[in-house]
Amino acid sequence: MHHSSLNIHANAGAPLYLHHRSLSVKAAAVIIGVLLLTLSSYLTIPMVPVPITLQTLVVTLIGALYGWRLGALTVVLWLAAGALGLPVLANGGSGLAKFTGPTAGYLFAFPLAAATLGWLAANGWGGARIARAFGAMLLGTALCLFVGGAWLAYTIGFEKAWLNGVMPFLVGGLIKSLVGALVLVALSATRSNKVAVA
Structure with missing residues (x-):
């Protein structure tokens, strides 16, 4: 019984188990995360009014x-860098205007999505089971589309928001969710050395 409890505790949390690491390791992880987020912002497919990027993934x-x-802290720091004028957002964008324009909803959704995925990973949805990993990634992607689409609907109307800010990203969202799930499964x-199907 005691041995099982130890195993459950050891396997709790996100796959990298950074909550057990030193402050310097966590700081390095945050820096790497911000850099990866910035890189993902430059890999875009131009669309109006919102470009397709790898940011959600x-x-x-x-x-x-x-x-x-x-995870949420890393995303917030990346957004803060963009708000302060560093070219870290989509297509090298930056500035406070990005947080009031058409893309604002997606930006504000990102920390929520990161926190949601972190919570899910800590509760058995982090990659040990393929279906759960995909479901978790899909939920995070859907959260970004919902919040981003809701803000866009507020600014340009529901129909335009759906046609320009949600529908074009559904297939890409599915693909990115699958890729993310496979990454989590591989790391897990x-x-x-064992992955369940469901």
Whole structure:
């Protein structure tokens, strides 16, 4: 009984288990996360009014891998860098205007998505089971689309928001969710050498 309890505790949390690491390791992880988020912002497919980027994939992965606190903090610091004028947002964008324009809803959704994925990963949805990992990634992606789409609907109307800010991203969201789930499964498998199907 005592041995099982130890195993459950050891396997709790996000796949990187950063909550057990030193402050310097956590700081390095945050810096790496901000850099990855910035890189994902430059890999875009131009669309109007919102470009397709790899941001959602990286945001959800950071949340799942870092845990909800550190994941959300990493995303918030990245957004803060953009607000302060550093060219870290989509297509090198920056400035406070990004947080009031059409993309604001997506930006504000990112920390929520990271925190959600971190919580799910800590509760058995972090990659040990393929279906759960995909479901978690899909939920994070859907959260970004819902909040982003809601803000867009407020600014340009529901129909335009759906046609321009949600519908074009559904297939890409599914693909990115699957890719993210496979990453989580691969990382989980390296630790446990066993992956369940559901």
